[in-house]
Amino acid sequence: MKRFLLILISLICISINLTAQTEDNRIQVVGDSLLGRTVNGESIREVHGNVVMTQGAVRITCDKAIQYLARNEAELIGRVVVVQDSIIIKSSRGYYFGDTKVAFSKVGIFLTDGHVNLNSKNGYYYFDEKRSYFYEDVKLHDSLSNISTNKLTYYDDEDKAVATGNVQVSDTSSTIFADSLIHYRNTKITFAFNNIRIYNPSNRLAIFSNKLEDDGEKNYSKITDKPFLVRIDTLSNGALDTLIISAKMMESFDDSLKKLIATDSVKIVRKNFASLNEQTIFYQKNDRIQTFKREMDITSPVIWNEEAQLVGDSINIFLKENRLDRMDINANASIITSNKDSVYRFDQLSGKKIKLFFDDNGLSRTEVYGNVLSIYYMYEDGEPNGLLKSSSEQAKIYFKDKTVADVRLYGKPVSEYHPENLIIGKEKDFTIPTFRIYSDKPTKENLLFKRKDILTYLIKDVQYYAGKLSTKK
16 A cells, blocks of 8 residues: 555656646746637637736747647737847747747847847747847847848857858948858957958958958958959059959958068069069058068069069068059069060169169169179160170169169179170170069959959949049049
8 A cells, every 4th residue: 555655646746747847838828818719620819918928938028929729839919029038039020939949030020139139031049049040131230340141140159140141241440241151259250251352441452252260359360262452542643553462361460560461372463563472461551561582482572563573582662652662672682674675685683682762753763782783785866785784782773764864883893885786686695693584474464364253343443433533623
């Protein structure tokens, strides 16, 4: 008898526990009035006025609720507010599925967790997973940025947003467009993928690529998979000029120097200026560009400026009002200038260090230091008249109307004049030891070939800024 009582008590306890669990899983509803009915054999309750619905930690309020008892579901109508802990969801109409603890709306939904605000036309929230899935005209806003996209999944515990389809991220300084994006709010780390455009309107800068890693805490961005930079500048005379850079990797450091580093197969084009190198650093704050030969690099950086080819282990370019102001070529420096009237006649200059100075009319002065060697072709009344071969410790060359006006040699100067009859047909015999012509000069045409996305941006932006300039005039 005693054993039978123990078994009976155990069964009663299990039954009470199962009933409690079942009751806890059921949606509880109260309101001003209740109407019960049966439709197609299904029991339905309609609750009107000041509706309060609860299930565990989930609390829902609305104007009207239609509860489907067997399915443990409810349709929510009018001023819907769903709350669990810090999660608040609002809509004019929605659904709540009690068995899976999921809220849904397809007529506009708003969610906040105290840190981010989410809006979209349609959306689900999964309470057990603390995850939201919103789609169609989705917008996320936090204290630092705004995200708009076609679809977005937000994980509350991780503060992680995954966006896909026409993604746009905006902050106070720039806008990022991409096919998809992953953003961690707490660590401020963002990954973007495919058809990326980073656009900074304040400096007319756009960067295109297929992969972006951004660390907001460190103010650092890494851009890979065919990165391509375009910047539209205004020259001192008001004309528009476009800077184009391609590389295999670009890194942006929003530090005190505000620098951008382009690495591996770097190609630069801007009006009469072009460069080919393995690494270039742009110091945006002080308008300086630096490119240099690294230990693993086989060739030195090459720069073309108008008809001149410049080579050196390190080249520093200083800009002033968006034009060349000074250029320093350090270590194994050389300048080779072609003559448009003769394929084989090159003016040549080499030294340990070369400095070039520019004004509004172009190159005004060149200074050379250490082991100076030069070869300059002479002309008289436009006709070839031999060449001058010189060497010294230092040299200064002055230009006027883009031609040499004066040459001054310092420190053991030696000069040799070679008459025209001795050099004609033998021009290739007169070269400096470091003479080499690089034929792979980048151009806008070959960099923009098959890049319709960039061409579309350029056309629209150039037209826009050209319109602004003409309006100012």
